[in-house]
Amino acid sequence: MRKRGPLKGSGGKVRRSLEGKGATPPKEARHWYKDKARTERIAREDRGGGSRPSSAPRQRKSDDAPEYIGGRNPVAEALAAGVPASALYVASRLDGDDRVRASLKLAAERGIALLEVSRDKLDRLTEGAVHQGIALQIPAYDYAHPSELIEIAQDAAEIPLIVALDGVTDPRNLGAIARSATAFGAHGLLVPSRRSAGVTGGAWKTSAGTLATMRVARAANLTAALREYREAGIFVVGLDGEATVDLDEVSLLGEPLVIVVGSEGKGLSRLVREQCDYVARIPMFAAAESLNAGVAAGIALYEVARQRRR
Template structure:
């Protein structure tokens, strides 16, 4: 049986019959103006964050960037909050739990906030937990008090040097060579304040900076202890040396023992190396002396522990020289 011939001929046009339906058509909208754009961008951001292992959901492109910045600067806990308010640290809001058991610290914090025109808000503990989590401090023990602080203002190395030279006691500055753990930075700040150091000197890059974690670890001592940032730590140490300060580095393979440091009574910079590598080559070469801490079975000490022990020894040696 012969195959049937197709009756389909050439495709016919409309002959102009549909031209009215094409009139007054607008141009194609840019992607960002289409109704689906925001949702698609959010999905991309979430997928990208997941792929990078961030573990947190990306924010909407329209999230208020100022709120993101402020929420990352939350100080939690009664002692750190009270210390910050006592020192007049710039803050915008004090959050108090509405189920808070009041004590002297709470009352003083509320009073100081009022005197400094810091807004005081009563919120639920769940709200405080949420704010801590959104600022990168999930599970933080806020003790019913959270303070929203403004970004920390670092000093210039020259400002720190001038401050130390103007004190009655011989200058004592603690420099950190690449310490990246904020807990170590906070603990070192606490030891520096306890042993009357004039301040800390840290690198601007590849090092921990002042965060809410550092504030909490320092127990609020950063309200009284200045921190200077140096774009080049080695160059800053050379400037300090020209001003008459001796630079002592801490290292397990030091040339001297910190317990026998003759330079302790003079103007001093104590340099603490990073957690893993210790002192970098250029910083080590800038030191007048590299000293070690006599220890027993342990191979090395944590950076913050080494700083605390060394600052205690400096204080002890100075006291002995003055007696």
């Protein structure tokens, strides 16, 4: 005799299917919550209601977007150095000191707009950097063509000296190199347009205003630009800690010269190295992984200036 299954309403299969699945989970545990929260957060940011967390990827600024220098000393130094600026932002009810008063005076004398804003607004403008209640808006940098750096040396009746940056991505290194280049008589900096630091607010801040007089050129292809320099009679010397020749042994430092500084850690790229007439190292008394790009450029420029004075 065939065994019969449970009848409807008898507490069998149908009854089990009607059993509840527990309490409704909170919204934070639902699969769609994270996507919805992210969409709402982005919408608030677009309306100016808050800044995006540092862990979220930032959109790359357009080339014509303004930059901002934050901090009392950097702003005062930039204005004193004649850095081009379009507006000076000051936090509401800011307790001013000598640096703030000097900045306000210089901005007024130069006809730069003075704007009183909230500290939240300053946080957004400076992307969370320390601004001490004051920030200077500077227009997008007007890069030179690589050939203009040679013209600057020719107009000054001097032997060309140019510093090229290969893979240096920290704007603070660019600013530090600009200071050394100004101190030791270089005629300009050359940076590639991709995967390289540009003249941003961070570079202006570190340069202490020297970028107002030190021209920076940008090349779509650094290797091609170095090749054109060589065709124009300028020698190219790359810095690399793995080189076998010390920098002070290079006989070309008194000639028209481009010094190429590579990134910290990676050094010179293969294609750039192939364009160098010499690859030299900075001798060190103690073993170290590598020198900071700004430090290496300063030492190399000093050695060039020393040999040229001789």
